[in-house]
Amino acid sequence: RIDGQRLWRRLMALAQIGATPAGGNRRLALTELDGQGRDLVTQWARELGCSIRVDAIGNIFMRRAGRLDLPAVMTGSHIDTQPTGGKFDGNFGVLSGIEVLSTLHQAGVVTDRPLEVAIWTNEEGSRFVPVMMGSGVYCGAFTLASALAAVDLDGISVATALDAIGYAGSDHIETPACYFEAHIEQGPVLEAHDKVIGVVEAALGQRWYTVTVKGMEAHAGPTPMAMRRDALLCSARLIAEVNAIALANAPNGRGTVGWIENYPNSRNVIPGQVRFSVDLRAADETTLGGMDAALRAACARAAADAHLAIDVEQVVYFPAQAFDATLIASVRQASDSLGLSWMPAVSGAGHDAVYVARVAPTAMIFVPCKDGISHNEIESAEPEHLEAGCNVLLRAMLAAARA
Amino acid sequence: RIDGQRLWRRLMALAQIGATPAGGNRRLALTELDGQGRDLVTQWARELGCSIRVDAIGNIFMRRAGRLDLPAVMTGSHIDTQPTGGKFDGNFGVLSGIEVLSTLHQAGVVTDRPLEVAIWTNEEGSRFVPVMMGSGVYCGAFTLASALAAVDLDGISVATALDAIGYAGSDHIETPACYFEAHIEQGPVLEAHDKVIGVVEAALGQRWYTVTVKGMEAHAGPTPMAMRRDALLCSARLIAEVNAIALANAPNGRGTVGWIENYPNSRNVIPGQVRFSVDLRAADETTLGGMDAALRAACARAAADAHLAIDVEQVVYFPAQAFDATLIASVRQASDSLGLSWMPAVSGAGHDAVYVARVAPTAMIFVPCKDGISHNEIESAEPEHLEAGCNVLLRAMLAAARA
Ligand SMILES: NC(=O)NCCC(=O)O
Ligand SMILES: NC(=O)NCCC(=O)O
Numbered sequence: 001r002i003d004g005q006r007l008w009r010r011l012m013a014l015a016q017i018g019a020t021p022a023g024g025n026r027r028l029a030l031t032e033l034d035g036q037g038r039d040l041v042t043q044w045a046r047e048l049g050c051s052i053r054v055d056a057i058g059n060i061f062m063r064r065a066g067r068l069d070l071p072a073v074m075t076g077s078h079i080d081t082q083p084t085g086g087k088f089d090g091n092f093g094v095l096s097g098i099e100v101l102s103t104l105h106q107a108g109v110v111t112d113r114p115l116e117v118a119i120w121t122n123e124e125g126s127r128f129v130p131v132m133m134g135s136g137v138y139c140g141a142f143t144l145a146s147a148l149a150a151v152d153l154d155g156i157s158v159a160t161a162l163d164a165i166g167y168a169g170s171d172h173i174e175t176p177a178c179y180f181e182a183h184i185e186q187g188p189v190l191e192a193h194d195k196v197i198g199v200v201e202a203a204l205g206q207r208w209y210t211v212t213v214k215g216m217e218a219h220a221g222p223t224p225m226a227m228r229r230d231a232l233l234c235s236a237r238l239i240a241e242v243n244a245i246a247l248a249n250a251p252n253g254r255g256t257v258g259w260i261e262n263y264p265n266s267r268n269v270i271p272g273q274v275r276f277s278v279d280l281r282a283a284d285e286t287t288l289g290g291m292d293a294a295l296r297a298a299c300a301r302a303a304a305d306a307h308l309a310i311d312v313e314q315v316v317y318f319p320a321q322a323f324d325a326t327l328i329a330s331v332r333q334a335s336d337s338l339g340l341s342w343m344p345a346v347s348g349a350g351h352d353a354v355y356v357a358r359v360a361p362t363a364m365i366f367v368p369c370k371d372g373i374s375h376n377e378i379e380s381a382e383p384e385h386l387e388a389g390c391n392v393l394l395r396a397m398l399a400a401a402r403a
Numbered sequence: 404r405i406d407g408q409r410l411w412r413r414l415m416a417l418a419q420i421g422a423t424p425a426g427g428n429r430r431l432a433l434t435e436l437d438g439q440g441r442d443l444v445t446q447w448a449r450e451l452g453c454s455i456r457v458d459a460i461g462n463i464f465m466r467r468a469g470r471l472d473l474p475a476v477m478t479g480s481h482i483d484t485q486p487t488g489g490k491f492d493g494n495f496g497v498l499s500g501i502e503v504l505s506t507l508h509q510a511g512v513v514t515d516r517p518l519e520v521a522i523w524t525n526e527e528g529s530r531f532v533p534v535m536m537g538s539g540v541y542c543g544a545f546t547l548a549s550a551l552a553a554v555d556l557d558g559i560s561v562a563t564a565l566d567a568i569g570y571a572g573s574d575h576i577e578t579p580a581c582y583f584e585a586h587i588e589q590g591p592v593l594e595a596h597d598k599v600i601g602v603v604e605a606a607l608g609q610r611w612y613t614v615t616v617k618g619m620e621a622h623a624g625p626t627p628m629a630m631r632r633d634a635l636l637c638s639a640r641l642i643a644e645v646n647a648i649a650l651a652n653a654p655n656g657r658g659t660v661g662w663i664e665n666y667p668n669s670r671n672v673i674p675g676q677v678r679f680s681v682d683l684r685a686a687d688e689t690t691l692g693g694m695d696a697a698l699r700a701a702c703a704r705a706a707a708d709a710h711l712a713i714d715v716e717q718v719v720y721f722p723a724q725a726f727d728a729t730l731i732a733s734v735r736q737a738s739d740s741l742g743l744s745w746m747p748a749v750s751g752a753g754h755d756a757v758y759v760a761r762v763a764p765t766a767m768i769f770v771p772c773k774d775g776i777s778h779n780e781i782e783s784a785e786p787e788h789l790e791a792g793c794n795v796l797l798r799a800m801l802a803a804a805r806a
Contacts, residue, residue, distance in 0.1 A: 082671075082672055083667040083669050084666075084669075084672070119412065124671070125671060126671070131671065136528060137730045156763040159477040185620070186624065186625040187626060187627070188626075188630060208670060217487060217778060217779040217780075218778060218779055219590070219776075219779075220606060220657065220659035221609075221750075222589040222591075222592075222750035223592025223751070223775065224590070224654070225650055225656075227591060230646075232663065233646050235639075235658070236638075236639035236643050236660075237639070237643060239635060240640055242632050242635075243516060243628070252626070254626075256453045256673055257635055257639075258623055258670045258673065258674060259669060264485065264486045264664070265486070265661070265663070266486050266527075266529040266661050266662060266663045266778070267528060267529060267680040268485075268661055268777075269485055270778075270779065271660065272487070272779070273664065279624075281623075281624055287727035347625070348624035348626070349622060349624035349625050350624065372625065373622070374622040375620060375621060375622040375671065375673075376621055377673040
C-alpha cells in the first residue's frame with residue numbers, strides 16, 4: 001500500500017510553485033515555474049535512485065531499474081497547468097508514479113521490468129498549441145520540428161522556451177511495455193454515482209480550430225447598421241452555433257469557445273477582425289466528422305450572410321481512442337482486490353495516455369474531483385480518493401511488471 | 404480664403420507622429436506621441452503670435468488677440484486618435500482652426516473678438532473612459548476629479564499621464580462667445596448625396612456601458628453541456644441582442660460592442676468571466692431610454708436563463724444635442740456665399756461640440772470622408788473638401804467675431 005500522506009504532502013509542495021491567491025495553480029508550460037516544478041519532481045526521483053532522461057521535446061523519464069532488461073512499465077502525466085488551473089490535474093498522475101516508486105523503494109521490492117515515470121511536456125495546450133504536445137511527439141502524432149516551432153502569443157517558440165529552462169534533452173526513449181495514467185476525472189460522473197474509481201475505457205475524439213473573421217473597422221456612431229461588417233457580431237453568432245452543434249450531438253458531443261481576440265478592441269470602433277478557438281469533442285468518428293462539417297457550414301453561411309471573410313483552420317485533431325482491454329481488466333481487478341467501488345468511465349478530456357495508446361497498451365484510472373470542476377482554481381479532490389487511485393496504480397503496475 | 408495646401412501639409416506633418424504602416428494614425432490620448440503632437444501644434448500657434456494656455460484636464464487653448472476684450476470666438480477639436488485611427492478625425496478641426504489664424508495673420512486682419520483654437524483632451528475615449536473627457540470637464544458634464552482619476556487598462560491614471568507629458572495645466576479659461584467645430588462626417592451620407600458641406604443640426608445621444616458576465620470556469624471536455632455556466636456564450640447572445648436593439652430602433656438607433664475581455668481565455672476552459680462594452684445611440688431621449696431599458700431587460704433575461712450573474716454599469720451618458728439655430732444659419736450662409744453644395748446633417752458621432760453646446764452657442768461643419776469610413780487606418784478625405792470646410796469655418800468665425 002502506498003503512503004497517502006506522503007502523496008498529499010508532495011502534491012501540496014508542488015502546488016506551492018505557481019500557487020495563486022485563489023488556491024489554484026498557474027504554472028504554464030515551459031515557463032520558469034514549470035522548470036522549478038520539474039526540478040523538484042526529478043529531485044525526488046533522484047533520491048529514490050532513479051535515472052533521469054530528457055528527450056528533445058522536453059519529456060522527462062524517471063526510471064527505476066528492474067531485474068531484467070525488458071521494456072518498462074510506464075506511468076505519468078503532466079505538471080503544466082491552465083492559466084487558472086488547479087492543484088491536481090496532471091500533478092496527481094506524476095506524483096502517483098513517484099509515490100509508487102517510493103513505496104517499492106521503502107519496501108525494498110525489485111520488479112522484473114523497469115518502472116518509469118514520465119512528465120510529458122505541454123499537455124494543457126494553453127500556452128502552446130497543440131495540446132498533449134510532448135506525448136504527441138513521442139508517439140509520432142506530429143513531428144518534433146513542428147512542435148518545437150510552435151509559438152505562444154508573445155512569439156516565443158517551444159524550442160526557445162525549452163532551452164531557457166534547461167530541459168531541451170536529446171535522449172532516445174524506447175517504447176514501453178505498457179502505460180498507465182492516474183488522473184482526476186475532471187467531470188461529475190463518479191461523484192454522481194458515488195464511486196471512487198473510474199475504469200477508463202476510452203477518451204473522446206477532439207478537433208480544435210482557430211477561426212478568423214475579417215470584417216471592416218468603422219465608427220460605431222455614424223455608420224448605419226446596414227452598412228456594417230462587424231467581425232465580433234458575426235463571431236458572436238458563431239459562438240452560439242458552436243453550442244448548438246454540441247447540443248445537437250448529445251450526450252457526448254461537446255463544443256466550446258474558450259479563447260477570443262478582438263481587434264482593434266476599442267469601445268467605439270466596429271470590430272474589424274476577430275480570432276477565436278473552437279473545441280469540438282465526440283465519442284466516435286462519425287459524430288465528430290458531422291460536427292466538423294456543421295461548423296464549416298455555419299462559418300460559410302455566416303460569411304455569406306454578413307459579407308465577411310471567415311477562415312477555419314484546424315489546429316488539433318485526434319480520433320476517439322479506446323484503451324487496452326487487458327489493462328482495463330487489470331485496473332478493475334486491482335479496484336476489486338482493494339475493495340474499492342468502481343464504474344466504467346469515458347474521458348471527456350484528452351490525456352497523454354490517448355497518444356501513448358497508439359504505441360503501447362494503455363489504460364487510465366480516474367478518481368473523483370469535487371463537483372466535477374477542473375480547469376479552475378477551486379479544483380479539489382479528497383485525499384482518500386487520491387490514495388485509493390494511487391493504490392490501484394501500484395497494483396496494476398506490479399501486475400504488469402511481472403516478466 | 405484659406406491656403407488649402409498649407410492645411411494639407413500640416414495635416415500630413417501631424418500624421419507623421421504615430422503614423423502606422425497601413426497609412427493611419429495611432430496616437431492614443433496622453434501618450435508620449437500625443438505629447439509630441441501637442442508640442443507641434445502649439446509651436447505653429449506660437450509662430451502666429453498666439454498665447455497658449457492649458458487647463459487642469461490638459462485642454463490647450465491657443466488665442467489670437469482681438470481688438471476688444473470680449474469673450475472669444477472659439478473653434479477646435481482633438482488630436483488623440485483611435486488605436487487604429489485615421490489622419491483626419493479630430494486633426495482636421497484643430498488644424499482648420501490653426502489655418503484660419505494663419506490666414507488672418509498673413510492678411511494682417513485683426514478681429515473685434517479674440518479667436519481661440521482648442522485642443523480637447525481624450526476625445527476618443529479609447530484609452531480612457533469617458534469619451535470627450537476634456538470638453539466634458541470644461542463644460543461641467545462631470546467633475547475634474549473623476550476625470551483625473553480615470554485609469555487605462557494598465558492602471559495608469561489621467562492625472563499621471565498628463566504629468567508625464569507635461570500638459571497638466573492650471574489656467575482658468577472663460578466661456579467663449581460661441582464655438583464652431585469642423586470635422587469629417589465619419590459616415591456615408593454626404594458622399595451618397597454628393598454634397599461638400601454638412602450643416603450639422605444635432606448629434607445623437609449616447610449611452611455606453613461595461614457589462615460583466617460572471618459564470619464558472621470548467622473543463623471544456625468532461626463538463627456536460629447542461630452543467631455549464633459559460634460566460635462567453637452568454638455574452639455572445641447579448642452581443643447579438645445589442646444589434647437587434649439597434650435594428651429595432653431604425654433608422655438612427657445604433658448599437659455596437661467594440662471591446663471584449665475574456666477570462667481566463669484558454670482554448671479548453673469554459674470562460675468564467677467576460678467584460679464587454681456596449682455603445683447605444685439614438686436621435687432622441689425617448690428612443691435612447693427605450694434602448695437602455697431593452698438592454699437591461701436582455702441582460703436580466705440572459706442572467707436568469709443561464710444561471711449567471713450579469714452586471715450592467717453605465718459609463719457614458721449624454722442626451723442628443725441640438726446646435727444653435729443662428730450659428731447653423733451662419734454656416735449655411737457661408738457655404739452659399741462660397742458656392743458650395745450643402746445639406747443638413749445629424750452627427751452619429753459624439754464631438755467636443757456636443758459638450759460645448761451646453762455652455763455656449765455651437766455649430767459644426769462636416770466634410771465628406773471616403774466611403775464614409777472612419778475609426779480605421781484607411782480613413783481618407785479629399786484636399787478640396789477639407790479646404791472647402793475650412794473656408795466655411797473662416798467665414799463663420801469672421802461673422803461671429805464682429806462685436
Ligand atoms: N486532462 C486535461 O485537462 N487535458 C487537457 C486537454 C483537454 O483539453 O482535453
Ligand atoms: N468623432 C469621434 O470619432 N468621436 C468619438 C466619440 C464617439 O464615439 O462618438
